[in-house]
Amino acid sequence: xxxxxxxxxxxxxxxxxxxxxxxxxxxxxxxxxxxxxxxxxxxxxxxxxxxxxxxxxxxxxxxxxxxxxxxxxxxxxxxxxxxxxxxxxxxxxxxxxxxxxxxxxxxxxxxxxxxxxxxxxxxxxxxxxxxxxxxxxxxxxxxxxxxxxxxxxxxxxxxxxxxxxx
Numbered sequence: 001x002x003x004x005x006x007x008x009x010x011x012x013x014x015x016x017x018x019x020x021x022x023x024x025x026x027x028x029x030x031x032x033x034x035x036x037x038x039x040x041x042x043x044x045x046x047x048x049x050x051x052x053x054x055x056x057x058x059x060x061x062x063x064x065x066x067x068x069x070x071x072x073x074x075x076x077x078x079x080x081x082x083x084x085x086x087x088x089x090x091x092x093x094x095x096x097x098x099x100x101x102x103x104x105x106x107x108x109x110x111x112x113x114x115x116x117x118x119x120x121x122x123x124x125x126x127x128x129x130x131x132x133x134x135x136x137x138x139x140x141x142x143x144x145x146x147x148x149x150x151x152x153x154x155x156x157x158x159x160x161x162x163x164x165x166x
Contacts, residue, residue: 031114031117031118031121032114035109036106036109036110039102039105039106039109040106042102043099043102043103043106046098046099046102047095047099050091050095050098050099053091054088054091054092054095057087057088057091058088059083061083062080062083062084065079065080065083066080
């Protein structure tokens with residue numbers, strides 16, 4: 001009888017432990033259809049191709065301007081935009097327009113359920129980023145609370161020291 005209770009307890013413990021491990025393997029729900037995933041992949045490929053075409057159209061002077069680390073990213077972009085030829089500007093404009101068309105087609109293919117799921121995902125990501133930013137900057141009050149606790153400990157120690165001297 002004692003062995004069966006022990007075995008039962010071990011099995012129960014093992015089952016609970018294993019189910020706890022399985023709970024962490026939560027698979028995110030799939031939002032997109034295979035067709036939509038293909039559309040996303042084609043957008044990525046188009047962006048890569050457009051970048052490659054634009055990079056190949058740059059002169060050596062323009063490439064050196066982009067590699068200049070003495071300037072900030074924004075300054076490099078502004079300096080590059082001033083040196084672009086009309087043909088390069090047209091390439092950039094065409095790239096933007098084709099990408100906008102693809103994004104519009106993709107957004108039209110989304111159902112209301114997918115749109116709400118994406119909005120929720122976006123909101124969750126934004127909240128996580130804000131929490132992380134707050135945590136790193138100390139605005140969540142944790143650092144202040146820790147400082148207060150340290151001060152309280154120091155004050156208690158100071159109060160205790162005169163008593164031990166007497």
